[in-house]
Amino acid sequence: MAAAIRSIVGERFFLEDPASLLAYACDGQTLICRPPRAVVLPATTEEVAAVVRLLYDAGIPYLPRGAGTGLSGGAVPLNGEVVLSLARMKRILHVDPVNRLAVVQPGVVNLRLSQAVASEGLYFAPDPSSQYACTVGGNVGENAGGAHCLKYGVTTNHVLALRVVLPDGEVVDLGGPPGTPGPDLVGLWTGSEGTLGIVTELTVRLLPLPEGRRTALAYFDTVDAASRTVADIMAAGIVPAALEMMDAVAIEGVERGKKPAGHPPDVEALLLIEVDGVEAGLDAEMERIVAVCRKNGVRSVKVAESEAERRLWWDNRKTAFAAMGAISxxxxxxxxxxxxxxxxxxxxxxxxxxxxxxxxxxxxxxxxxxxxxxxxxxxxxxxxxxxxxxxxxxxxxxxxxxxxxxxxxxxxxxxxxxxxxxxxxxxxxxxxxxxxxxxxxxxxxxxxxxxxxxxxxxxxxxxxxxxx
Ligand SMILES: Cc1cc2nc3c(=O)[nH]c(=O)nc-3n(C[C@H](O)[C@H](O)[C@H](O)COP(=O)(O)OP(=O)(O)OC[C@H]3O[C@@H](n4cnc5c(N)ncnc54)[C@H](O)[C@@H]3O)c2cc1C
Structure with missing residues (x-):
């Protein structure tokens, strides 16, 4: 079997030495880890299908893996499965700025996609905090969300079509342009956690980059006041692009982590609030948000004065999980x-x-x-x-x-x-x-x-x- 797989993917892309396998034993959750039986790194849909057919015929369990940043153990080979890593399939195959879509391989890193289409004034909206590492294939696997999914929707709202290798090795295309009739198989696949088939190509929606943004940071003396503010902002009919919260323990962590933002040590909660869209009207919308914060007794609220300041607040937020390593x-x-x-x-x-x-x-x-x-x-x-x-x-x-x-x-x-x-x-x-x-x-x-x-x-x- 090993020889047959090597002949499909090449000698270097079949791993079975214990040290290499160890790298595939965990994902982002580290409580339960098991090394796989072997790891295969295919480069094309055809290679994935050929390997899957061999495994299927031999009755050998297997699973797909993107970047392994998943937090629920989806890519962990609990029963010593063979891992098919899609990490080599990282090409952006086609960008269509007029129809605002891109055709990509599953191993493309989420942030890379947005960076690659930025010159066209476009971006890929789902933005998990792990976006500098996680792959779009893994995003489909988990139906990933992110800070800005409040306004723009999660991964399932941004996938139009998928090419998948079914568990017996058959290659099928699902979905198509908006309005494609029939049951929503792309929707079924998105969030199926690598249990129905392996995604080898995706057609994703791209959105135009917003014309402007306003970002505010609000500090509260009680968690209750911050929570009430969140509820009141949403009840007022405002749809922020993002509305994130951290409590005192989280703030302690991020301030001792790699991207401190200078938050006061004695606040009980903070809100990071962003609105985006057409420039005209953004200031007025942010003023309404600030008024809701004040009504709920905010200790202080500040609107970012520069892109550098906004970036600092977001880096601080997006590295919050990792920062917990500084306090635990x-x-x-x-x-x-x-x-x-x-x-x-x-x-x-x-x-x-x-x-x-x-x-x-x-x-x-x-x-x-x-x-x-x-x-x-x-x-x-x-x-x-x-x-x-x-x-x-x-x-x-x-x-x-x-x-x-x-x-x-x-x-x-x-x-x-x-x-x-x-x-x-x-x-x-x-x-x-x-x-x-x-x-x-x-x-x-x-x-x-x-x-x-x-x-x-x-x-x-x-x-x-x-x-x-
Ligand atoms: C610091 C940190 C912050 C995070 N923040 C967020 C966040 O804000 N929002 C969020 O939603 N998630 C977040 N996550 C979780 C994780 O990054 C996402 O679930 C991400 O979508 C996983 O992508 P991955 O490429 O790492 O997939 P993996 O972890 O490799 O796989 C995830 C699942 O998808 C399946 N899969 C992978 N590739 C394919 C494929 N090609 N075809 C079919 N199935 C496949 C796997 O079998 C597995 O079940 C965070 C993780 C970390 C470590």
């Missing part, structure tokens, strides 16, 4: 969604969960669309702390579901939240999901350990979460 040896990122009206209550409950488990929790998140990211800080060297962090994370997700939200906004389910699917779905609904997967992957070879819990587990999982 380990952290677990959670990703839940809640109705905005419940924000103050949910943040209070998350604080109480931290106290219950004796762990600090930093909150840094896309507040405008109610997409929370509690970062549960722990020390993996202390026996039992990792388990406590996991339990605290699960409890936070349970709270999100209880208030009418979801167990994931953008990071996906993967391994990490597989059991938490039981919080949201009944066994017949999960059975329907298994049936969809089996229609594409009857042998259950493609990333099979992810996304959908093992049948029959839900009773036990729910009992443990609600009674335990």
């Amino acid at each position: 040896p380990n952290y677990l990122v959670q990703d839940g969604v809640i109705p905005l009206s419940t924000l103050p209550d949910v943040l209070r409950r998350i604080r109480a969960i931290g106290e219950k488990y004796g762990l600090r929790i930093a909150n840094v998140f896309h507040a405008g669309d109610g997409n929370l990211h509690p970062l549960i800080l722990y020390d993996g060297r202390v026996p039992g702390e990792a388990e406590r962090a996991e339990a605290a994370g699960l409890e936070a997700l349970r709270v999100c579901v209880e208030v009418g939200g979801s167990i994931t906004g953008e990071h996906g389910v993967g391994i990490e939240k597989r059991e938490a699917m039981c919080f949201m779905f009944d066994p017949p609904e999960l059975e329907a999901m298994r049936a969809v997967r089996a229609a594409f992957d009857p042998k259950g070879l493609l990333n099979a350990a992810k996304l959908i819990p093992t049948p029959g587990r839900c009773g036990e999982v729910k009992a443990a979460a609600w009674e335990g």
Whole structure:
């Protein structure tokens, strides 16, 4: 088998030595890591299809991997799968400025795409904080979001067509120009976490770069006041391009991280608020936002005076996860969604969960669309702390579901939240999901350990979460 794969992709692009395999054992979540059986780095759709056909015929499990920045374990070879890394497939094949679209390979790094089309006055809207590293194929895998997805929508709103290699090696094209009739298979694929097929080419929408922007930074003495401000901005009918929040623990982290912004050490919360679009009217819109901040007792609010100042605030925000390394040896990122009206209550409950488990929790998140990211800080060297962090994370997700939200906004389910699917779905609904997967992957070879819990587990999982 190894010889056959080598003959398809070339000697250098089939890895099986233990040191190389170790690099593919984890993704952005590091609690559960397993080295793969082998790693294959194909360069074309044809190579992916040929390798997949060999694996399928031999009954060998496998999974696709982009940059491995996923935060729910989607690219982790839990059962020693063969990893197909799409990292070499990083060409931008075609840019069409008139129809505002680009045809790209899946290994193109998200930010590179926007940089490459900037000279045409265009950009790719989904902007995960990991955009300097993550790939557009991985963005489709997770239906990734980002700070500016509040106004512009997440990945699924920006993908028009996909070329995919099905689990048996057949190559098919899905989707097409806007209005393509038939069931929305591109929508089904986007967010399927590499469980239905491997994306080898994407046609994505590009948006015109906004004419202008205004960015404000607001400091609050209480988390409640900041939460109320978020709710009031949205209730006023304003649609900011981005509305991000950090609490005191997160601020401590970013100020000790690589991109400090000089935030005061004693504020309880900050909001980073951006509006964009046609120049005329931006100042008035920002004035309305500032007025809402003042009504809620903001300590201070400042509009960025230069692009350098705006960049500093955004770099500070976008490196927030990494900055947690400055205040904690380990952290677990959670990703839940809640109705905005419940924000103050949910943040209070998350604080109480931290106290219950004796762990600090930093909150840094896309507040405008109610997409929370509690970062549960722990020390993996202390026996039992990792388990406590996991339990605290699960409890936070349970709270999100209880208030009418979801167990994931953008990071996906993967391994990490597989059991938490039981919080949201009944066994017949999960059975329907298994049936969809089996229609594409009857042998259950493609990333099979992810996304959908093992049948029959839900009773036990729910009992443990609600009674335990
Ligand atoms: C510091 C940091 C900040 C982050 N911020 C955000 C954020 O703001 N918003 C957000 O949404 N996410 C965020 N993430 C999570 C992560 O970056 C995204 O989920 C991203 O989309 C993953 O892309 P990737 O290329 O790393 O994919 P991987 O991690 O390699 O894979 C992710 C999933 O997609 C599947 N997959 C990968 N490539 C393909 C393909 N070609 N065909 C089919 N399936 C495929 C994999 O099997 C896996 O299930 C962050 C991560 C980090 C580390």
